[in-house]
Structures are given as C-alpha cells and as structure tokens.
Amino acid sequence: xxxxxxxxxxxxxxxxxxxxxxxxxxxxxxxxxxxxxxxxxxxxxxxxxxxxxxxxxxxxxxxxxxxxxxxxxxxxxxxxxxxxxxxxxxxxxxxxxxxxxxxxxxxxxxxxxxxxxxxxxxxxxxxxxxxxxxxxxxxxxxxxxxxxxxxxxxxxxxxxxxxxxxxxxxxxxxxxxxxxxxxxxxxxxxxxxxxxxxxxxxxxxxxxxxxxxxxxxxxxxxxxxxxxxxxxxxxxxxxxxxxxxxxxxxxxxxxxxxxxxxxx
Amino acid sequence: xxxxxxxxxxxxxxxxxxxxxxxxxxxxxxxxxxxxxxxxxxxxxxxxxxxxxxxxxxxxxxxxxxxxxxxxxxxxxxxxxxxxxxxxxxxxxxxxxxxxxxxxxxxxxxxxxxxxxxxxxxxxxxxxxxxxxxxxxxxxxxxxxxxxxxxxxxxxxxxxxxxxxxxxxxxxxxxxxxxxxxxxxxxxxxxxxxxxxxxxxxxxxxxxxxxxxxxxxxxxxxxxxxxxxxxxxxxxxxxxxxxxxxxxxxxxxxxxxxxxxxxxxxxxxxxxxxxxxxxxxxxxxxxxxxxxxxxxxxxxxxxxxxxxxxxxxxxxxxxxxxxxxxxxxxxxxxxxxxxxxxxxxxxxxxxxxxxxxxxxxxxxxxxxxxxxx
Numbered sequence: 108x109x110x111x112x113x114x115x116x117x118x119x120x121x122x123x124x125x126x127x128x129x130x131x132x133x134x135x136x137x138x139x140x141x142x143x144x145x146x147x148x149x150x151x152x153x154x155x156x157x158x159x160x161x162x163x164x165x166x167x168x169x170x171x172x173x174x175x176x177x178x179x180x181x182x183x184x185x186x187x188x189x190x191x192x193x194x195x196x197x198x199x200x201x202x203x204x205x206x207x208x209x210x211x212x213x214x215x216x217x218x219x220x221x222x223x224x225x226x227x228x229x230x231x232x233x234x235x236x237x238x239x240x241x242x243x244x245x246x247x248x249x250x251x252x253x254x255x256x257x258x259x260x261x262x263x264x265x266x267x268x269x270x271x272x273x274x275x276x277x278x279x280x281x282x283x284x285x286x287x288x289x290x291x292x293x294x295x296x297x298x299x300x301x302x303x304x305x306x307x308x309x310x311x312x313x314x315x316x317x318x319x320x321x322x323x324x325x326x327x328x329x330x331x332x333x334x335x336x337x338x339x340x341x342x343x344x345x346x347x348x349x350x351x352x353x354x355x356x357x358x359x360x361x362x363x364x365x366x367x368x369x370x371x
Numbered sequence: 372x373x374x375x376x377x378x379x380x381x382x383x384x385x386x387x388x389x390x391x392x393x394x395x396x397x398x399x400x401x402x403x404x405x406x407x408x409x410x411x412x413x414x415x416x417x418x419x420x421x422x423x424x425x426x427x428x429x430x431x432x433x434x435x436x437x438x439x440x441x442x443x444x445x446x447x448x449x450x451x452x453x454x455x456x457x458x459x460x461x462x463x464x465x466x467x468x469x470x471x472x473x474x475x476x477x478x479x480x481x482x483x484x485x486x487x488x489x490x491x492x493x494x495x496x497x498x499x500x501x502x503x504x505x506x507x508x509x510x511x512x513x514x515x516x517x518x519x520x521x522x523x524x525x526x527x528x529x530x531x532x533x534x535x536x537x538x539x540x541x542x543x544x545x546x547x548x549x550x551x552x553x554x555x556x557x558x559x560x561x562x563x564x565x566x567x568x569x570x571x572x573x574x575x576x577x578x579x580x581x582x583x584x585x586x587x588x589x590x591x592x593x594x595x596x597x598x599x600x601x602x603x604x605x606x607x608x609x610x611x612x613x614x615x616x617x618x619x620x621x622x623x624x625x626x627x628x629x630x631x632x633x634x635x636x637x638x639x640x641x642x643x644x645x646x647x648x649x650x651x652x653x654x655x656x657x658x659x660x661x662x663x664x665x666x667x668x669x670x671x672x673x674x675x676x677x678x679x680x681x682x683x684x685x686x687x688x689x690x691x692x693x694x695x696x697x698x699x700x701x702x703x704x705x706x707x708x709x710x711x712x713x714x715x716x717x718x719x720x721x722x723x724x725x726x727x728x729x730x731x732x733x734x735x736x737x738x739x740x741x742x743x744x
Contacts (some may be wrong), residue, residue: 167436167437171437173433197438201438202435202437203469206432206470207436
C-alpha cells in the first residue's frame, strides 16, 4: 500500500469540523492529491459542500433497504475529484448510531477497493465520542492520525481535553490542534498554550470569516467558491501542514482547574 | 454484600429466560422476544412444549442500527391475529435494551384490545431472579397480580438468591458438572435401609413444574416400603400447597396432589407452595424437631440445598437434584448420596401428571430384584 494519510478530526459538536474537513479535502485535491472524505455523522452533511449542496445516499440508507451495495452506490465524486462517502444513521433518539458506524465502515472497506489508492482519507466523526462506535474508525485501525479542532472558549477546550484523554486511552497519537476561531480575546495564545501543555502543538489558526458561512450556504467550499480569498489560503496552508506532518504524540490532558485558568 | 460477591465466570441462568418462565406462570398465551432471532432460542422452544407461543422480532444488524419499533408493533398485530391471545408478554433482550428500545411505544402503536405485559429486561444481571421481579412488577402494574402477591414473591426471590449463593451453583466461581452417584447403588441402599426397619422421611422441595418428576421419587420410595411391609416407616413431606403462588404454579400443586392421592400415597406434611422451595427449610426443621427427630434417613428431592443441615443431624441423607453442578456443593454440605436426574426439566414441561424419574424407576426395579432373591 502506498504512503497514505488516514486522519480523523475530532472536536466539540458545532465547532466546524465538517467545514474544516471539506475545505482541507478540497485544498488537497487542488494540489493533486487523491482524497476521500468519509462522513461518520448520522446528520450526513460532511460532504455536502463538496457536492454543490447535493445530498448523497448514505451507506446505512442502502443497507436498511437490504440492497446489494457496491462502490458506485456509495462513493460520489465531488469538487476536484474528492470521493465523498456518508455513513448515515438512524433518526435522532432511535436505534444505535454507534453500531451504525461500525457496520457501515465494515461494508465500505469490503466494497471499496479505491480506498487503497487514496493519498488522504478524512474521517469526519461526530463531535462527542459518546460510545464505542464513534471511535470505531480508530479502533479498527483505519485512522492513523487524529487532529482536534477547538476554539479558545472554555467548553470546546473542555471537550478537546476529554478527547485527549480518550485518545491516550486507546493509544492513538494526536498530530496537532487546529484552532477554529470564534473571535474571543487572546484566542490563539490560549489554544497554543493548551496545545503545548498537553504535549502537542497548534498547527493552524483559522480566523472567523463570514465568507466561509456564505459559501457553505450556497453549498460550496471556500476553495471552490472563493479560491482567491485569504481564508482559502489559510486552508491551503493547513492542508499542506497535514500532508507533510510527521509529528504526533500520545496526548496528555489538563486538570479542569488549569483549563479554567487558561480560559480566564 | 457488595464487594464480597464472587466474580462470575460461569455463564449463568439468564434474566431474559427467567422473565419468559414467569410470563408462562402468569398464563400469557404469547411471549414476544424483542431482539435477535437466536436469543433464548432453546428455552423459547421448551416453553412452546409447555403450551405458550414464543416468537421473536428477529432484529438483525439493521434492527440494531435503526431500532425495531415498527417490527415489534407489527408482530404484536400479527400474533393477535394468529393466536387470539388473552394475555401477551413482551420481553426485552440485551441487544434491544442496549440500543435503548422502548417497549411501550410499539405496544401503543399496535393498540390491541388485549393486555400486554412489558418486561424491559436484559441478561446482564448477576442474579437471574431480576428477570422474575421485573415481570412481576409489570404484572402488578397491569393488575394481573395484586400487590400482596408481588411482595410475597419478592421475599421468595430474595431467599432463592441467598440459597443459591450459600450452597448452590452460584456459591462457586467454577463448578464442573457431575452425574453424581450411581443410581442403582443408591437404590440398593434405600431398599436395605427399609429392609432393616429404618425409618425415613421423603422431603420433596421442588421448584414449580420440576415437582412432576421429583414426586415420582417420593412415590417410588412409598411403593417399595409398602412392598416390604414397612409402609409406616416412611413419612412424606412435600411443598404442594395449592393455595399459594402464581396461577400455573397452583395448578401444578393440584395435579401432583391428585396423582399422589390416586396412588394411595399420603403426604403427611405440606411444607409450602411450589414456589416456596427457598423458604421451606425452616418449616422442615421445625417439623423434624417436633415429630421426626428419631428418623434414620432422609430422601430430599428438588432443591435439597435449601434444607438446613442442622435439621437432619444424625440422618443418612440421600438427595436428588436436577443440577449437574449441584453435586459437589451437596456433598460438601454433608449429604451422603447425591443423585442427578439429568434432563429433568424438559420432561416436566407441558405435562399435567407425574412423570417417571430415573431414580424412581431404578428403585422399583432394584427392589423387585432384591425381594425376588
């Protein structure tokens, strides 16, 4: 198998994982990499901005109908040839989304030989690792590097800190922290300090820009809709940082007291 | 109690299965397992022998991911149509409970005019009596049993759990199965004791329907005593009070009482109802102390480890169990001979009369041979 990056982006729900993941995917595709993005959230909206706002059938949608699932039924090419897959899942409050991820990923591996040809596979996982299924991509050996996305606010950092504990517990290295800014004071410094104190590093600071939202509303990534914007350049830099990153550590974690102090 | 509990390494009787058996004792016509098709399959089949229908929603991987509300409500409608039940039970399983399935919503969806007992249970409880308890609580809520019966059952369940922990299969981390002592040797010993003019007590302390076979052993001992002219040397105790317990359990007591009467066997002491096997020990002790302390041997069947040893002091003890893992604990309690009736339970399902036991049959044959000589 060729040298392949298989990453997962974790972080508090709503912090911008999907939007970061799809912009990074688009930026890497622009560089000529073969990229696949696998949305593991039952909401199945990880790839929507790579597909011009179109929703694709999810693996679990098809499995539910007892259909014979093939690669062409679940893998869809989006912007720049990025291969988009959505796991899907049950309606909120019913059944077991965690089990869904496990089942869908097993199916995907079985029917999708082109996974092997990818340079980068991004698993866009749900915000909270509430049960075993949500770490299945890691547990099943599919993910080799994890990134955490956070802002400089207390709650997202609290979630990030918890994720660090989780990663350490399942022996998964952390390759860096990405700050998705919410324009709070001293934000970059706070997240940088946090990154260093848990033994990792801040690899990108994404400023808060309305243009990201505007592009998303239209169903596009920034790279596609506003390629000459400053923020597009930020994503390109982040994409490069990820592709060339070779530093990862088993993260430590902070006491809650220290976290509060940091964010004061 | 906590912390001192033994860690469990033997697969244990399942709370799901316990719930199914309790539904049967409440006389449900259909029990629905909400879960994978293989769950509790063996007991489901056995219970069908006992006259109730056991069906499953057969959840598969899709069911685990998406839930099975629709599957359950349509199965409820289907069984209502097929079997015209008067009472239905719905039982949870590990899979459905872990994914957070609700039993009540599908029952509302189906909207049958038949009462439905909902038992949200899985097999993860260390004591399987939890399955009984959950079923009874649901039955009480639905008005199938009254509060008084529920409280009575709770006491019995607590005692049953304690009996198992004290001297039962739950008293050890691991127990190898054993077939116990050879039946014809023990039969010979019983005949010899009677021939020598020794006085014996039969104590049937059976759990519910298992009494259909254990009663045969009491009967056989009496028949042999009669043949030897020692009828008066045997007294019989049995837990066949037919005014106690759930409907089906009372029915068993009635049937066994009638069968014994027909065979001309007097039960001198009724020591409780057929669900009271964990608490009969005190009554047996009291009776022996007052009336039978000079007896030489005791033949205890059913749940022999529930009878305290102090009561039996000085007696030669022959016990008959249907648990291959009960042999060692009984020997260690000090029982002299321990016999296992293999596969007893399946043979006592779906019957209304006493069924022949292996030990009873052996005893009759051995006595015939010995008398013939």
